[in-house]
Amino acid sequence: MEAKTHTQQDQMRRGQHAMWSSVAAGWAEHADYADARGAETTARMLELAALQPGERVLELACGPGGLGLAAAGHVGPNGQVVLSDVAPEMTAIAAERAAAAGVENVSTAVLDLEDIDQPDGLYDAVLCREGFMFALDPEHAARELSRVLRHGGRAVLAVWGPRERNPWLGLVFDAVSAQTGAVIPPPGVPGPFAQSDARRLQSLLSDAGFDHVGVTEQPAPLHARSFDEWWSRTTALAGPMANILAAMPAEAVDGIRARLIESTREYETPAGLQIPGVTLIASAR
Numbered sequence: 001m002e003a004k005t006h007t008q009q010d011q012m013r014r015g016q017h018a019m020w021s022s023v024a025a026g027w028a029e030h031a032d033y034a035d036a037r038g039a040e041t042t043a044r045m046l047e048l049a050a051l052q053p054g055e056r057v058l059e060l061a062c063g064p065g066g067l068g069l070a071a072a073g074h075v076g077p078n079g080q081v082v083l084s085d086v087a088p089e090m091t092a093i094a095a096e097r098a099a100a101a102g103v104e105n106v107s108t109a110v111l112d113l114e115d116i117d118q119p120d121g122l123y124d125a126v127l128c129r130e131g132f133m134f135a136l137d138p139e140h141a142a143r144e145l146s147r148v149l150r151h152g153g154r155a156v157l158a159v160w161g162p163r164e165r166n167p168w169l170g171l172v173f174d175a176v177s178a179q180t181g182a183v184i185p186p187p188g189v190p191g192p193f194a195q196s197d198a199r200r201l202q203s204l205l206s207d208a209g210f211d212h213v214g215v216t217e218q219p220a221p222l223h224a225r226s227f228d229e230w231w232s233r234t235t236a237l238a239g240p241m242a243n244i245l246a247a248m249p250a251e252a253v254d255g256i257r258a259r260l261i262e263s264t265r266e267y268e269t270p271a272g273l274q275i276p277g278v279t280l281i282a283s284a285r
Contacts, residue, residue, distance in 0.1 A: 009136050012189070013114070016134065017086045019239055024089035026236030027127060031064035031097065033233060038129060038158075041279050044066050045127060046074060054078040055124035058148065060113040061085055061131020065094025065106075072103050082123075084111035085186065114141045121150045124220045130279070132160040133195040139267040142208035149155050154285055155210065159195040161217060161278035166193070166229070167267070168222040168275040169238060175259040179252055185240060192238070201282050210284035220277035227261060230273050 027030065027034065035042070051074035059068035059081065068083040075081060083094040083106055091108040098106045098179060111117055113128065114135050126145050136140035145155045163170040169192060173184040185191035195201050198215040205213045225231035235245055245253055267275045 012136055013112070016136075017112075020085070021089040023236070023239045023242045024087055024093060026242060027063050027090065028093045030233055030236055031066065031093065033052055034064065036065035036068065036129055037222065041129065041158050041220060041281065042070050044216075044281055045129065045158055046071060048281065049074075049125045049127060049154050049156045051075050051125055053182075056122065057125045057127065058116075058118070058123045060111065060116070060126065060128040060145075061134070062094050063090050065091075065097055065108075065130075065187060067080075067104060067127055068094070069098055069101060069103055069127045070104050071125075072098075075105065077105055079105055081106045082109050083107070084109045086110065086112050095111045101239055103202045110138070116144045116148050118148050120147050121153075123148050123153060124150060125154045125156070127156050129158045130160065132157045133192060134190050136190060136195075138190075138195065138204055141206065142204050142210075146209045152285060154283065155205070156284075157201075157282045158218070159201065159282070160192045160278050161198075161280050162196045163193040165276065165278045166220075168277050169234065171260060171263050172234060172238065172241060172256075175256045175263065176241070178259060179256045180248075184244070189240075191240065196280065198280055201280060205282060205284045213282065213284040215282045218279045218281050220279040222275045222277055223233050223272060224275075225272040227264060227273065229274070230264070231257065231260070246274065 051071060055075045057071050057075060062068050062083040062085045066082040068081045072081045083091060085091050088110050093108055095108045112135055127150055160166055177184045202213050202215045207239040235242055265275060266271050
């Protein structure tokens with residue numbers, strides 16, 4: 001039974017990797033928007049990480065690399081930031097953005113946060129913005145974070161808070177479920193809200209050997225000038241959802257859009273849609 005479980009996890013993991021590769025183009029297109037949307041979360045994460053000149057930093061699940069590129073300025077020319085992701089397409093985007101910005105103290109690596117192919121105790125800090133919640137084995141992933149940190153090293157993670165407090169994405173899941181009759185995300189598959197329980201997240205890190213573990217909330221509202229702008233960005237960046245929608249017939253997608261036009265009316269303002277959101281930021285040593 002155990003071997004079968006490992007086989008199933010390996011299959012799911014390969015599927016995850018392929019999924020993130022397939023949506024990389026959407027992340028490239030909306031990379032600047034993703035950085036702007038996450039600017040306050042990034043600032044808080046870097047504050048908690050307390051990076052110093054000359055330190056070595058690992059960003060996991062980097063996507064287009066916005067958090068790591070911001071961290072590069074804190075560690076200075078004698079420091080190093082490794083931008084890593086399971087999808088080589090994502091690390092290529094991050095490398096292109098670093099080159100375009102003239103950031104020279106970064107490198108890229110294809111790494112899985114559940115199996116970090118790096119030596120023990122190599123890094124002063126590990127950062128992960130909105131990626132840890134997709135871990136199939138979060139307990140093992142937390143131990144991997146601890147393993148690659150030096151003694152006294154810092155880990156800072158951001159994950160989405162509860163689904164009901166993030167209607168900017170929760171409403172999409174609800175509409176797809178209503179249209180298809182399927183549970184989104186499917187049972188057993190970690191989705192964006194898989195680590196939305198602050199107490200569980202704190203225990204997860206403590207059990208992995210971290211000390212001084214803290215979890216705080218960070219408001220992360222979404223602003224879009226129109227419904228269409230919100231729809232195009234959200235469906236491009238919500239990895240699993242992008243592939244689900246792409247596989248649907250046009251009439252089904254139209255039905256989902258119609259449901260969402262109605263459900264987002266309460267968030268309409270003269271400036272466009274203003275939809276609440278909450279991120280949990282965990283820090284530990």
